[in-house]
Structures are given as C-alpha cells and as structure tokens.
Amino acid sequence: MTIEEIEKEIIEEFEIFGDSWESKYEHLIDLGKSLPLINEKLKTEDRIIKGCQSRVWLNSELIDGKIVYTADADAIITKGMVALLVRVLSNHKPEAVVKADLKFIDEIGLKEHLSPTRANGLVSMINKMKTDALMLSR
Amino acid sequence: MTEQNKIREQFPILNQKVNGYDLIYFDNGATSQKPVCVINSISDFYKTSNSNIHRGVHTLSRTATELFENARKTIANYFNVKNDQQIIFTSGTTDSINLVVNGLAKDYLKAGDEIILSAYEHHSNILPWQMWAQENGGKLKIIPLLEDESINYDAIPSLISDKTKLIAITQVSNTLGLITDIEKIKSFAQKNNIPVLLDGAQSAPHMLIDLQKLNVDFFVCSAHKMYGPTGIGLLYLSEKWLRELPISKPGGGTIKTVTFEKTEYAEGALRFEPGTPNISGAIGFAAAVNFIKSVGIQTIFEHENELVQYAQTKMSELPEVIIYGVSKHKAGVISFNVKGQHPFDVGTLLDKYGIAVRTGHHCTQPLMQHLKIQGTVRISFAIYNTKQEIDFFIEKLKKVITMLS
Numbered sequence: 001m002t003i004e005e006i007e008k009e010i011i012e013e014f015e016i017f018g019d020s021w022e023s024k025y026e027h028l029i030d031l032g033k034s035l036p037l038i039n040e041k042l043k044t045e046d047r048i049i050k051g052c053q054s055r056v057w058l059n060s061e062l063i064d065g066k067i068v069y070t071a072d073a074d075a076i077i078t079k080g081m082v083a084l085l086v087r088v089l090s091n092h093k094p095e096a097v098v099k100a101d102l103k104f105i106d107e108i109g110l111k112e113h114l115s116p117t118r119a120n121g122l123v124s125m126i127n128k129m130k131t132d133a134l135m136l137s138r
Numbered sequence: 139m140t141e142q143n144k145i146r147e148q149f150p151i152l153n154q155k156v157n158g159y160d161l162i163y164f165d166n167g168a169t170s171q172k173p174v175c176v177i178n179s180i181s182d183f184y185k186t187s188n189s190n191i192h193r194g195v196h197t198l199s200r201t202a203t204e205l206f207e208n209a210r211k212t213i214a215n216y217f218n219v220k221n222d223q224q225i226i227f228t229s230g231t232t233d234s235i236n237l238v239v240n241g242l243a244k245d246y247l248k249a250g251d252e253i254i255l256s257a258y259e260h261h262s263n264i265l266p267w268q269m270w271a272q273e274n275g276g277k278l279k280i281i282p283l284l285e286d287e288s289i290n291y292d293a294i295p296s297l298i299s300d301k302t303k304l305i306a307i308t309q310v311s312n313t314l315g316l317i318t319d320i321e322k323i324k325s326f327a328q329k330n331n332i333p334v335l336l337d338g339a340q341s342a343p344h345m346l347i348d349l350q351k352l353n354v355d356f357f358v359c360s361a362h363k364m365y366g367p368t369g370i371g372l373l374y375l376s377e378k379w380l381r382e383l384p385i386s387k388p389g390g391g392t393i394k395t396v397t398f399e400k401t402e403y404a405e406g407a408l409r410f411e412p413g414t415p416n417i418s419g420a421i422g423f424a425a426a427v428n429f430i431k432s433v434g435i436q437t438i439f440e441h442e443n444e445l446v447q448y449a450q451t452k453m454s455e456l457p458e459v460i461i462y463g464v465s466k467h468k469a470g471v472i473s474f475n476v477k478g479q480h481p482f483d484v485g486t487l488l489d490k491y492g493i494a495v496r497t498g499h500h501c502t503q504p505l506m507q508h509l510k511i512q513g514t515v516r517i518s519f520a521i522y523n524t525k526q527e528i529d530f531f532i533e534k535l536k537k538v539i540t541m542l543s
C-alpha cells in the first residue's frame with residue numbers, strides 16, 4: 001500500500017466514531033497500548049525526542065531501500081499518535097516519506113496534537129522522521 | 139444572585155465553552171483570570187491618561203505619574219508597608235529575585251558563601267542563586283523534605299554555618315500547595331543574623347500578607363497570579379536593604395545627575411526601576427489589590443481552603459489517585475497522579491471536558507526528582523471556583539481513569 005492508501009484506511013477506520021471524541025480517543029489509547037513499538041535497547045538518550053512533557057523515542061533504519069521506523073512514547077495518547085505515524089510512514093521509500101503531507105491527522109480530527117504549543121513532541125517527531133528519510137535517501 | 143455568582147460575573151472569560159463544555163479553570167497557580175475592574179483600569183488608562191511618567195511637565199504626564207505612584211501607595215498599604223518606597227515594581231517574581239541576587243552579588247556575597255533554599259523551590263528561586271554560585275564559587279544548601287513532603291525544619295540548624303548569607307524560601311509550594319512556617323524559618327535566621335527572602339508568588343494570591351509582621355528582608359510576588367495583569371510584580375525591601383542593596387540594572391529614570399564620568403543615583407524605589415516602567419501594569423496591579431480587598435483576603439483563603447479540603451477528600455476516595463503532600467494546611471493547590479498513567483494523558487483528556495489543569499514538573503524539577511516522578515497533574519483554585527466544578531471534575535476524572543486503564 002502507498003502512504004496515501006494507508007492514510008485513507010485510517011480515515012475510514014476513524015469514521016465509525018463519528019463525532020464522539022471519546023470513542024476516538026479510546027481507539028487512540030488502544031492503538032498506543034497494543035503496539036510494542038521499539039526494542040527497549042534502542043530507547044537511548046540520543047533517540048529521545050523531547051517534548052516538554054511526554055517523551056518520544058524514534059529509531060530509523062534503511063532495509064532493502066525502504067525506511068523502517070520503530071518508536072515509543074511514555075504517554076499513551078502520544079504513543080497512539082506515534083503508532084499511527086509509524087503505520088503510515090514505515091516501510092516506504094525515503095523519497096515518499098519526505099513528500100508525505102500527512103493530511104489524515106487533520107481529517108481524523110486529531111490535528112490539535114500537532115500544534116506547536118502541544119507539549120508532546122509530535123511535531124519534532126515528524127520533523128525527525130522526515131530528516132532521517134532525507135539523510136537515508138542520499 | 140448568590141455571592142458566588144456576583145464574583146463569577148466579574149470574570150467575563152469564565153463564561154465560555156471549551157470543547158463543548160462550560161470552561162472550568164483550575165490553572166490558577168499558573169495565572170489567575172482577571173476581573174472587569176482590572177481590565178477596565180488598564181483600558182481606561184490608555185483611553186484617558188496614557189503618558190510617560192516622572193519627567194513630564196505637561197498635565198497628562200502628571201496625571202499618569204500620580205496614577206503610577208498611587209498604585210505603589212495602594213499596594214504598599216495593602217501589604218502593610220510603612221514607606222511605599224520599599225515597594226519596587228518589577229516584571230514579576232522572577233525579575234525580583236534576579237534583582238536581589240545580582241544586587242547582593244556586587245558586594246554582600248563572596249566566594250565560599252552559602253545560600254539556603256528548600257527542596258520545593260520553583261526554578262525561579264533556584265537558577266539565579268545557582269548561576270551566582272557557579273560563577274563566584276558559592277554554594278547552595280538545600281533544606282530536605284519529610285515523608286509528608288513538608289519542610290524538615292529540624293534539619294535547618296545543621297545547614298547553617300558562618301558562611302550562610304541568606305535563606306531564600308517559598309511561602310507556598312506552587313506544586314504541592316503546602317505552606318511554609320515562616321516563623322520557624324525566621325527563628326533560625328534571626329538567631330544567626332541571616333537575611334530571609336520570601337517567595338510570595340503562590341502565597342500572595344491566597345493569604346493575608348502583612349509585611350511589617352512578617353518582618354523579612356525581601357518579599358517578592360507577581361500580580362498575574364493575584365487577579366492582576368502579566369508583566370508586573372513587586373520586590374519589597376526592608377528599610378535596611380532599601381538603603382543598602384546595590385542596583386544592578388542602571389538606566390534612565392534611576393538617577394539624580396549624570397556626567398560621562400559619574401552618576402548620582404536617585405533614592406528610594408526609582409533607583410531600581412530603570413527605563414519606562416510598566417505603567418498600565420502597575421495601575422492594573424493596584425486595581426487587582428483593590429479587588430482582593432473588596433472580597434476580603436480572609437474570605438478568599440477560607441473559600442479556597444474549603445475547595446481544597448473538599449477536592450482532597452473526594453480524590454482520596456479514588457484508589458487510583460495519588461495525592462502529593464496531603465495536608466489540612468494548604469493554599470489553593472493539589473498535585474496528583476493517576477497510578478500508572480502519564481500526567482500528560484490525564485491533562486489532555488480533562489481538557490476535552492473543558493477542564494483546564496496543568497501537567498508536568500511545574501518548574502520544580504528538583505522536587506520531581508525527590509518524588510521520583512516525571513510530573514504531576516495540578517489543580518489550583520481561585521475565588522471564582524465552586525464545589526459544583528469540583529464535582530464535575532471528579533466525575534470526569536473517574537471517566538478519564540476508565541478510559542486510560
């Protein structure tokens with residue numbers, strides 16, 4: 001599946017919840033809980049993306065020409081968002097990752113997590129995913 | 139109309155929906171909301187009296203100067219300070235502490251000297267001292283906390299030496315809401331002739347502060363936490379320090395005469411207030427003090443204390459909730475966590491219900507290290523908060539706990 005296809009799949013998945021933010025967040029929390037995202041050994045200082053409150057760990061590597069992300073977060077809502085981002089961006093050519101506009105976040109109504117005042121480090125995480133992709137594509 | 143409604147009516151910001159729910163503002167420890175009288179005092183100043191102060195001969199400038207100096211008098215009077223020149227306008231608590239540290243560093247503090255702080259200080263009452271210590275070979279000594287997170291007063295004598303030059307301590311912990319026993323601190327300090335700086339950022343909004351009775355050397359607070367505007371606060375200096383504290387921020391307005399060789403500085407508060415001050419801020423600060431007087435600080439304290447005890451009791455009934463620093467003697471603040479959950483998640487979900495709380499380390503990272511946690515969720519009250527709001531908060535907190543577990 002392409003990045004856009006996965007985004008579409010997620011949008012459909014969230015459509016069931018309609019306007020109920022509670023169900024949406026419950027789903028996000030479940031996503032956060034269900035995914036063991038990163039090898040504990042990779043949770044090192046240099047892989048931390050510091051938001052001012054919740055911390056995110058990100059590891060990027062190139063496998064057979066595709067970028068593979070593994071990640072984790074200490075807050076569960078952040079981890080749910082991280083799970084979505086990894087699901088969308090992992091296992092694609094770095095060039096595609098660099099170009100991805102990640103519109104799905106807005107469409108599923110979770111854009112508030114990307115505001116720069118949000119203390120969760122997600123904006124920095126997306127930036128890091130993209131710069132890693134850029135570096136690995138060289 | 140009930141008394142409570144009459145008060146709430148004065149805070150237009152409270153009358154709004156957040157995420158579809160009535161706003162519940164429980165982040166007063168960070169900054170309180172402002173009543174109409176404060177908002178109007180600022181806009182009236184700009185509409186009718188704005189002008190630069192102290193140097194003008196024209197009528198408007200004299201009016202503005204009078205308003206500014208009257209604000210100083212109102213505030214001095216409220217804190218029961220005899221000489222209004224002992225009240226120096228600063229940009230807030232942080233600025234005030236820096237003014238003290240940089241002034242003392244000129245002459246009073248020497249290499250090898252020691253400053254005593256408590257383990258629950260706000261970063262603003264740590265970093266200026268730490269920077270002085272690092273740059274000048276000084277040392278910080280920390281009063282530890284007891285099991286219940288209150289100050290271990292018994293440990294103080296062992297921290298005092300002939301190198302101890304000052305005790306700087308907060309009157310109310312911004313993270314725990316615990317109240318420091320200043321009389322105890324003073325008894326150790328006075329015995330050894332050590333000056334005391336009191337951080338009143340979290341006490342002035344909730345408690346009666348009589349600076350003659352308190353009789354400390356330095357007192358600092360911020361208007362924005364006491365229903366006033368941001369960007370203004372005060373530094374109170376005892377008579378002695380008003381005479382003796384060297385200025386560290388020279389500039390226009392602080393002088394009598396200037397030549398390129400030498401400057402004769404003004405006396406009193408002005409020597410510490412370089413540049414054009416926050417004139418509308420000072421006027422708004424005075425309006426805030428008048429608001430507090432109109433309600434009565436004792437009424438405010440009792441109301442908030444009732445809310446704290448009410449919330450503390452209800453929260454203690456939830457087995458998943460850990461409260462830090464449970465006490466009957468608290469000023470407006472409760473810090474807690476939900477077992478196994480990150481404060482960020484709890485705060486994010488409460489916000490979805492229109493409840494504004496603060497999460498994180500609250501600028502007290504050393505205290506977080508002592509508690510061995512990353513952060514807490516903090517609720518903090520003001521005169522306009524109600525038991526109904528706490529009931530709604532408890533109901534939604536239960537919901538949040540279910541969602542997260």
Ligand SMILES: Cc1ncc(COP(=O)(O)O)c(C=O)c1O
Nearest residue numbers: 230231232260262308312339360
């Ligand atoms: C105890 C304490 N000290 C100092 C400060 C700093 O105050 P300001 O940011 O107004 O300078 C605060 C504010 O959070 C505080 O709670």
